Amino acid sequence: MLVQARKYVSFDPLIQTVRHAANQISDHRKGPTNYSITDAVMSGIAMFSLKDPSLLAFQERRNDQNMKNIYRIENVPSDTQMREILDPLDPDQLRPLFQAAFRNVQRAGALPSYTFHQGAYLLSLDGTEYDSSKKVHCPSCLQRRHANGQITYYHQMVGAVLVHPDQRQVIPLAPEPIIKQDGQTKNDCERNASKRLLEKIREEHPHLKLIVVEDGLASNAPHIRLLRKLRMNFILGCKPDDHQHLMEQVVQASPEDRLTTLHWHDSQRDVWCEIQYVHHLVLNQSNPDVLVNFLRYRESNAAGDCVARFSWVTDLTITEENALHLVRGGRARWKVENETFNTLKNQGYQFEHNFGHGDENLSVMFAMLMMLAFLVDQIQEHCCGQFQAVRGKFTSRRAVWDHIRSHFRHFVFASMEHLLCVCVDGASLRRAATRPCDQPPRAQHSSIRPPPNAAKSDRELLPRQQISRPRSGLHRSCGSMPHSACHGC
Numbered sequence: 001m002l003v004q005a006r007k008y009v010s011f012d013p014l015i016q017t018v019r020h021a022a023n024q025i026s027d028h029r030k031g032p033t034n035y036s037i038t039d040a041v042m043s044g045i046a047m048f049s050l051k052d053p054s055l056l057a058f059q060e061r062r063n064d065q066n067m068k069n070i071y072r073i074e075n076v077p078s079d080t081q082m083r084e085i086l087d088p089l090d091p092d093q094l095r096p097l098f099q100a101a102f103r104n105v106q107r108a109g110a111l112p113s114y115t116f117h118q119g120a121y122l123l124s125l126d127g128t129e130y131d132s133s134k135k136v137h138c139p140s141c142l143q144r145r146h147a148n149g150q151i152t153y154y155h156q157m158v159g160a161v162l163v164h165p166d167q168r169q170v171i172p173l174a175p176e177p178i179i180k181q182d183g184q185t186k187n188d189c190e191r192n193a194s195k196r197l198l199e200k201i202r203e204e205h206p207h208l209k210l211i212v213v214e215d216g217l218a219s220n221a222p223h224i225r226l227l228r229k230l231r232m233n234f235i236l237g238c239k240p241d242d243h244q245h246l247m248e249q250v251v252q253a254s255p256e257d258r259l260t261t262l263h264w265h266d267s268q269r270d271v272w273c274e275i276q277y278v279h280h281l282v283l284n285q286s287n288p289d290v291l292v293n294f295l296r297y298r299e300s301n302a303a304g305d306c307v308a309r310f311s312w313v314t315d316l317t318i319t320e321e322n323a324l325h326l327v328r329g330g331r332a333r334w335k336v337e338n339e340t341f342n343t344l345k346n347q348g349y350q351f352e353h354n355f356g357h358g359d360e361n362l363s364v365m366f367a368m369l370m371m372l373a374f375l376v377d378q379i380q381e382h383c384c385g386q387f388q389a390v391r392g393k394f395t396s397r398r399a400v401w402d403h404i405r406s407h408f409r410h411f412v413f414a415s416m417e418h419l420l421c422v423c424v425d426g427a428s429l430r431r432a433a434t435r436p437c438d439q440p441p442r443a444q445h446s447s448i449r450p451p452p453n454a455a456k457s458d459r460e461l462l463p464r465q466q467i468s469r470p471r472s473g474l475h476r477s478c479g480s481m482p483h484s485a486c487h488g489c
């Protein structure tokens, strides 16, 4: 199992898989070209993987051997070239890259830990805004008109991630941009984008058993019909004010003895909990054929005041045994916001930064490449023991990547496995750093070497002296290692 996991879901095989999928993207350009589309796509992934603050900052890595060794990029394009290559591409061409990484998770046997109910996985969907400007815009920008006549241009996307109440990581699938469609004068809406996204997901994963969890906007008849057509179960938020007819039926069910109520005391948090559920209710008067089951969860404090209340409609059969489990599933919807969008915005990915808008699709392309880098990171966090060991040394993701970037800057590594090895085994790095700074490095004495199980191709990519040579300036950057280790400073 461990060997399987390393074979598929550690960083290096994942990047190889993604690169192979990127190789299949058709080239729209005519005539000779200096940079391949694959290199442009992989450069975008590398920029977001390393959490560089801008395209300009990433440009400093153009001649870095690590780009070749770790991210498998033959030639890093200039910022202008990168924009020109990525801008005209159809963002849907990136979807197979997500699928390829997802297949690796399946092959490694890592997906069952996300199984939620009767072999099905929770798929949480939500929309978010990620790019906003009063000046920079493209034809697919959404527009917000203000009272003073000003226009704000912005982009949104619908994200879809596999979640589980007991798992900290999420597994993102390819998102869907909310953009102005051809021929439309009004802004596209989140509901249309969700529809497109769910249809694409079913096409890409025809046999994946899914339970879609969404907020109250989704508990409408057309959407529920779509989910049924796509063979997806659902747990959808349900605001009582938006479903008066449904709530009247819940009230009516009580005297008819069709409403089941469960009570218990949570001694750890000192709150009283209550679950109520009833089956076979009509969603609303306009759609008498759409039947749903209703599930409600309430918490009250010792004084009897309600402190939390959630309700959902679902097509799953609710029982005394699974009611709390389904409540936890409904509440796991928040992971698409807390563990996905908030992580992208606040933990180093800089989701809201404008890395380049372009004239066609560049803004969407960068957003999707960032989500792809996030997918690779999440798989590392969930499956890769080596990455987990590095993660465990720091309190935040941001600190982990600061550390990795620092190593990246000072040394040439054979692979990410090699780099993580050095991060975990700090002693080997300290031994390497004991060389007085004004003395030329001696490759044969270095302790920074590729791991014994590094692929042959890794070793071939790496000239011996580059494996071992700390770059000049190492002693000026002792921030990433004990200052005392550098005897020359």
Ligand SMILES: [Zn+2]
Binding pocket: 137, 138, 139, 140, 141, 142, 153, 154, 155, 357, 363
């Ligand atoms: Zn735009």
